[in-house]
Amino acid sequence: MLVASCGGGGGGDSSAPPPPAPAATAYQNSVLLGDTTAVSLSIMPATTTSNASLASPIAAPFVVAGNNALASLYRPSSYAGAGIACVSAPTNSIGTVVNVNAGVNIKSVAALLNAGWSLVPNATATWSTFGASAKVFDGWENCGAKAEGSPSPASTLTVNADGSFSDNVFDGNPSTTVRIVDQAFSATQASAMLSDAGLADTSQPNAPQTIRLHIYQNAANQTVLVEQAIPASGASTDHPGYVAIYFAR
Structure with a gap:
């Protein structure tokens, strides 16, 4: 019996379809460096060939309208929907403290907050409850980047019973070498x-700025603080202000 056989054939197109693009995560109530209004931002996760990126509808210091490559991103798993995004840019300051963490070239450009986070209705009353319990927050300005060791909190903020607070900055990494700059x-x-008016800060003569501190909470009653400084008239263009996020312990 004659058995007919087919040729080997080429097997058709063996190229696999490209993997789907990773989904972006939306942060609808975010705060951009240099902007006092809530902005809806998105984070595109890192891939094997690129860093995570920030998509912004508007331009801001170190940020263009569109996609921006990030140098670092901090989003603690215990605080879903909150974090901070940082780009590669020279910086030597934490809040109002200058000449710290020499050699670090990471600048925070956005405090990330999704729709689950909202401003508390009465910030003064909420702040008073913090003082009653001496509430402590860990600050993550500039994504906690340090010249020594891995990222770690940039400062520790403690609210006192009388409504005052300390925000003590780490110059260096607590796990290696650190100098603590005490602030009151x-x-x-x-x-x-x-x-709403904020605090007029003139502690840096060439960088007058207005500092605002906002309190956000979510449905789980978690708390974060967002502190931002907006340059005042006469400030040097080398000082774009700052944005920092603090997570309650």
């Missing part, structure tokens, strides 16, 4: 920061 802010200064 009076109850009057804290009250101004919590207000």
Whole structure:
């Protein structure tokens, strides 16, 4: 019996379809560096060939309207929907403290907050409850980047019973070498920061700025603080202000 056979054939197109693009994560109530209004931002996760990126509808210092490559991103798993995004840019300051963490070239450009986070209705009353329990927050400005060791909190903020607070900055990494720069802010200064007008800060003569401190909570009653400084008239263009996020312990 004659058995007919087919040729080997080429097997058709063996190229596999490209993998789907990773989904972006939306942060609808975010705060951009240099902007006082809530902005809806998105984070595109890192791939094997690229860093994570930030998509912004508007331009801001170190940010263009569109996609922006990120140098670092901090989003603690215990605080779903919150974090901070940082780009590659020279910086040597944490809040109002200058000349710290020499050699670090990472600048925070956005405090990330999704739709689950909202401003508390009465910031002054909420702040008072923090003082009653001496509430402590860990600050993650500039994604906690350090010249020594892996990222770690940039500062520790403690609210006092009288409404004043300390925000002590780590110059270096607590796991290696660190110098702690102690800062104290009076109850009057804290009250101004919590207000819409903010606190006029002239501690850096070439960088006058207005500092605002906002309190956000989610449905799980978790708390984060967002502190931002907006340059005042006459500030050097080398000082674009700052944005920092603090997570309650």
